[in-house]
Amino acid sequence: MTSFFCMEIIVKVTANGFLINGPKSFMRDFWNCLDFFIVGVAITSLVASDVNLGVFKILRIGKLFRPLRVLSRNEGLKISIQALVVSIPAMLRLLMIVMLFYIIFAVMGINLFKGQLQHCNMSAVTLTKTQ
Known part of the structure; x- marks a missing residue:
């Protein structure tokens, strides 16, 4: 599921730019920033799933934010x-x-x-x- 969200972010960044390409840039919208944060935490927790560091365990709490992606769609x-x-x-x-x-x-x-x-x-x- 994270791969689909990651692909969506890549398509949006390719179409609108990341930050400095005008008012429609990806990071200028709060909901896109929220999506970016949630996907970033999900990717970090997937990469660091084998590592038992406390910092990465805290980042796994970010999975609780996944339902917030519904807010950016509706x-x-x-x-x-x-x-x-x-x-x-x-x-x-x-x-x-x-x-x-x-x-x-x-x-x-x-x-x-x-x-x-x-x-x-x-x-x-x-x-x-x-x-």
């Missing part, structure tokens, strides 16, 4: 991911406001219930002996 998923990335700053601001309210109510709860939960009230419990 335009709808690309738009969804880009919209999610654009909305992250607004979500972080909202999270900060929610955390502020959480802290305020936590402090209020501590002040309201302080000292009331330090002992056990066993008068409401009746104990019966079973045989």
Whole structure:
């Protein structure tokens, strides 16, 4: 499977250029960079499969990124991911406001219930002996 992806990259680089051949160059698109990284990690892990170095074991984790190649093929998923990335700053601001309210109510709860939960009230419990 990696060989097909490698051939695809070679065809795209041949058609559009690698980096400096204008705005349609292969490495000027984020999704092509992602494909290049994933295929590079896959090739490195194939070449270094016999070597037991820790660095190459870490690179094998890159195989987890293979499903991300689907994102570069589906335009709808690309738009969804880009919209999610654009909305992250607004979500972080909202999270900060929610955390502020959480802290305020936590402090209020501590002040309201302080000292009331330090002992056990066993008068409401009746104990019966079973045989």
